[in-house]
Amino acid sequence: MKGEFDNIPIVDLSGLADGATEAARSESVADLKTALETSGFAYLSNHGVPEDLVDRMREMNVAIHALDDKEKQAMRINEFHRGYMPMSSSTIVTSSVAKVTRPNQSESLMVMHEIPEDAPHFGEPLQGPNQFPERLPEVRETALAYMAEMTVLGERIAGGLAEALGLPRDWFAQHFQDPTLFLRLLHYPEQANEEELFGSAPHTDYGFVTLLKQDNVGGLEVRNKRGDWIPAPPIENTFVMNVGDILAKWSNGRFVSTPHRVKNLSRRGRYSQPFFYDPSMRALVECPPAMLEAGETPQMEPVLYGDYLLERLNKNYDYRKKAS
Ligand SMILES: O=C(O)CCC(=O)C(=O)O
Numbered sequence: 001m002k003g004e005f006d007n008i009p010i011v012d013l014s015g016l017a018d019g020a021t022e023a024a025r026s027e028s029v030a031d032l033k034t035a036l037e038t039s040g041f042a043y044l045s046n047h048g049v050p051e052d053l054v055d056r057m058r059e060m061n062v063a064i065h066a067l068d069d070k071e072k073q074a075m076r077i078n079e080f081h082r083g084y085m086p087m088s089s090s091t092i093v094t095s096s097v098a099k100v101t102r103p104n105q106s107e108s109l110m111v112m113h114e115i116p117e118d119a120p121h122f123g124e125p126l127q128g129p130n131q132f133p134e135r136l137p138e139v140r141e142t143a144l145a146y147m148a149e150m151t152v153l154g155e156r157i158a159g160g161l162a163e164a165l166g167l168p169r170d171w172f173a174q175h176f177q178d179p180t181l182f183l184r185l186l187h188y189p190e191q192a193n194e195e196e197l198f199g200s201a202p203h204t205d206y207g208f209v210t211l212l213k214q215d216n217v218g219g220l221e222v223r224n225k226r227g228d229w230i231p232a233p234p235i236e237n238t239f240v241m242n243v244g245d246i247l248a249k250w251s252n253g254r255f256v257s258t259p260h261r262v263k264n265l266s267r268r269g270r271y272s273q274p275f276f277y278d279p280s281m282r283a284l285v286e287c288p289p290a291m292l293e294a295g296e297t298p299q300m301e302p303v304l305y306g307d308y309l310l311e312r313l314n315k316n317y318d319y320r321k322k323a324s
């Protein structure tokens with residue numbers, strides 16, 4: 001049943017790899033389906049992303065946040081949502097989970113899909129240049145390689161999700177031709193243990209799926225139906241995957257977008273790197289009639305993913321509020 005869970009299952013994704021047997025594929029799809037219908041969260045093992053690349057990305061994340069403030073400010077977030085966000089610059093006011101009043105205790109570098117300057121849509125909302133630290137040229141290279149691998153994983157997962165919904169394997173592909181990709185390189189300093197003060201306040205994610213790598217500090221928690229916060233500690237060689245709001249709507253509520261939060265009460269900094277795999281800005285998100293059962297009606301009005309996303313971003317990030 002939805003929301004009834006006390007732990008987050010490990011789902012072996014080897015069945016989604018190219019060349020896997022049909023039996024292995026069915027098993028991965030079935031396990032993914034159960035996890036996403038129940039908790040909306042899963043640890044993914046055998047995901048196919050090289051661990052040395054994941055480790056290099058983590059090292060870059062640590063190096064970025066060790067830069068001095070001047071270097072960070074030089075890449076301060078631009079109107080295309082790319083660059084450095086200082087501590088306390090986002091408050092998740094759209095959270096349906098809690099009334100969030102205190103800003104998140106984190107700093108981050110937001111990297112998105114690259115747009116060549118001569119691309120016809122360069123300059124449109126969220127289609128502009130990334131910003132990387134001048135002193136660390138390897139960051140760009142590593143982030144782009146990491147996003148490319150994570151996109152392959154996202155595509156595989158989308159194939160599995162389509163099958164779990166009774167749709168053809170490639171059903172989502174048409175909506176991900178120019179996927180909207182976010183790689184957020186986060187640092188949560190040690191924080192005070194105060195009420196309503198979080199590294200990341202209780203929220204659900206906006207998008208399709210989130211694929212998170214965290215270090216070994218811990219502090220991520222997921223809320224079940226009873227209202228208990230279930231810890232989601234790191235498990236080696238896995239990603240934590242969760243369903244975002246747009247996938248929950250798209251699947252007519254089959255998959256659940258579950259509240260989660262982060263509090264870093266350890267005595268050291270915590271580093272994490274969520275990758276958000278989202279549809280093209282122009283994708284029309286509309287519940288596929290083929291997945292509806294007799295008598296079932298779509299719960300959502302069709303929406304352009306780009307419109308939906310911009311509305312959320314404009315409300316939650318300080319740097320966008322003046323413009324909106
Ligand atoms: O850092 C984490 O563990 C989770 C971050 C998160 O929930 C988010 O960025 O949406």
Ligand SMILES: [Fe+2]
Pocket residue numbers: 203204205210260
């Ligand atoms: Fe999240």
